[in-house]
Amino acid sequence: MKFSNLKLTTPYLNHKPIFYEKVDPTPLDKPFLISASQSAAKLLGVDEDLALDEELINIVNGKTKLEGSETFAMCYAGHQFGQFAGRLGDGRAINLGKINGQNLQLKGSGLTLYSRHGDGRAVLRSSIREYLASEAMHGLGIETTRALALIGSDTDVSREKWEKGAIVLRLSPTWVRFGTFEYLNAYGEHDKLQELADYVIDESFPYLKGSEDIYLKMYAEIVKNTATTIAKWQSVGFNHGVMNTDNMCIDGRTIDYGPFAFLDDYDPNFVCNQTDTQGLYSFSGQVGSAHWNLDMLARTLSPIIDYTLSEEVLDDTFRSTYENVYSEIMYEKMGxxxxxxxxxxxxxxxxxxxxxxxxxxxxxxxxxxxxxxxxxxxxxxxxxxxxxxxxxxxxxxxxxxxxLSVAERHEKMLAVNPKYILKNHILQEAIKKAGEHDFSMVNELLKVALAPYDEHSELEHLCKPTPMKSKNIKLSCSS
Structure with a gap:
């Protein structure tokens, strides 16, 4: 099956327009393929080489539509650094449709109704980070959105300086966020909370259908999945950087890779986002931030789920799930x-x-x-x-x-303790080369990202020690 032969559906458009805006992508100038993940393509049933598909670039650039595709941006709200920010939405992401349980989305594809003061674009620098991080988290066994392809262009985009625009084609079983529910609740659309909950159950928790107290059980699954993901983050030293409720996926997977970082020297108080001056989303603070976000979701869902019952679920499930998962991983890491x-x-x-x-x-x-x-x-x-x-x-x-024998212990530990992690100094080196139109390092990093426990003797340079000046550096949200 070729990628360009896929036929999509758009079940999200069965909702009322309050949930979304239909919008066409705005293509970039002189687009070109930088990298494609055959691993991600398999999720769609694509088994032919992506790089040989003559329509891939046009599809990722939004110039050509897959059969059945109707493009749209999703509306949501969110708490940002603890404060409710009102209506947000896909300001530079445009959805293409769904196939094989995966929703396809272009990030950096142009203006939407929700772009606010933005330009709807993503720059090459941040797009490389998003593309590689998505595949790296999958390689580490952490639930995540995926990235199928990355294109560059000749389009100029203004940030702190002029940079080139890029687009990532992302995949996810769902793009519904905590903030999607927050939007409906904040604007008094309480009848649509249940409609969205039914959609989420269909899309992410179909095994709950027919259950009593189905919405409470949905919330319990969200709590459990979120706690599990955070435990896995902590175990590999991953700092998300922007744990706003609009960046929290409703099925618990990792979503939206902005100023993320994997720890260099172990520092539990490390803050990777230079905008986070109060350290709200520090590495050690991620557990508490996830709990707070889940409490905000419980309050948001109170028109359809008794808040007292949701709080009991949160108190009974989150901490115990987190500690059990984290402990088991750490025992394995120690052999x-x-x-x-x-x-x-x-x-x-x-x-x-x-x-x-x-x-x-x-x-x-x-x-x-x-x-x-x-x-x-x-x-x-x-x-x-x-x-x-x-x-x-x-x-x-x-x-x-x-x-266990020493050899057996070593074998088991090497299978759970990665050799290759996307350290920021390595990513920055790849980004610098990409700025010179050399994308070889991006594709080298993709290889080790998808198999981080292997040796890759020819790629030893990708796990070199972090230079002192680059250790635990902070990044901006600018992308």
């Missing part, structure tokens, strides 16, 4: 197959030691995956050796109680 009474304190002590040692988070776990009681390989990458020196003594005693 623990059995459970001992002090294992939780062992990983909490490890995190404290990492915070005091000044050590690369990802590199630590990759080296721990080959630990054989010789501490020097790990301690040599610390600024402050003492905290981890003491912790490794405790760890050595603990793994002696495991039945």
């Amino acid at each position: 623990l197959q059995t459970k001992q009474d002090n294992d939780k304190e062992l990983y909490l002590g490890m995190l404290r030691a990492l915070g005091n040692a000044t050590i690369d988070y990802t590199e630590f776990f990759r080296k721990l995956s080959r630990f054989n009681t010789n501490k020097s390989d790990i301690l040599d990458i610390c600024v402050n050796r003492e905290p981890l020196d003491k912790w490794l003594d405790r760890y050595s005693e603990r793994i002696e109680k495991e039945a």
Whole structure:
């Protein structure tokens, strides 16, 4: 099946126009293909080489429509940095339609009713980050939107400086956000809250159909899925940067990659978004932010779900789900197959030691995956050796109680502790080359993003240590 032969449907357009605006994309000038993910294409049933599809660029550029496509932008509201921001919506994203349970969307495709003071565009810099991060999170086993293709252009776009425009073709089982419900509630469209909830159940939670208290059970699934995703973020050192309610997907997957970062040195208080001057969405603050957002959603849904019952679900489900998922992942990352009474304190002590040692988070776990009681390989990458020196003594005693052989433990740990992470300094290097029309590094990063646990001996340069000047840098929201 060729991509250009796909036939889409548009079930979201069965709603009233308050939910969306029909709008055509505005094509970029002189578009060209930068990269395409065959892995993402498989979700659509596409098995032919995307790069050989002569219509791919025109479709991503919005110049050609797939059969059945009716293009539209979705309306939503949201809390931004804790304050309700009113109507927002897809200001530069245009939806194409749906196939195989995936909704196709162009990001950077031009003005919509919801563009506000924006230009409806996305620049090459941020589009490369969105494209690669989407596929990298999938490679790490974290629920996420996907990215099928990235095109560049000769269109000039004004940000802090003039940059070139680009478009990413994104995929997701749903584009409904917490903020979609917030919009309907805030503007008194309470009857449409139930309509949207029914749509969400059809699209994301069809197994709930026929259940009693179906909307409460829907909310419980949203809570559970969100807690699971946040636990996975924390385990790999991912900082989203903009956890506004309009950036929270209703099925719990990661959505909207702006000023994100993967930790360099382990710093629980790291804030990757330079706009976030209060540190609301710091790395360690993401758990609390997710809980707060879920509470805002519960309040929004109160016309169709008793708020008291929603709060009970939130209190009973979020923290327990988060802690269970996070703990299990951390045990796996440490190579623990059995459970001992002090294992939780062992990983909490490890995190404290990492915070005091000044050590690369990802590199630590990759080296721990080959630990054989010789501490020097790990301690040599610390600024402050003492905290981890003491912790490794405790760890050595603990793994002696495991039945696995050293080789078996190493194999299992290497399968859960990635070697390749999209560090910002590596991304910036790829972006710099792309600005010179060299996209080789973008495609190299795509390869390791989709298989981050493999060795890729020919791509060792993509996991080089972060230069001191580039460690845990902050990024702007400008894109």
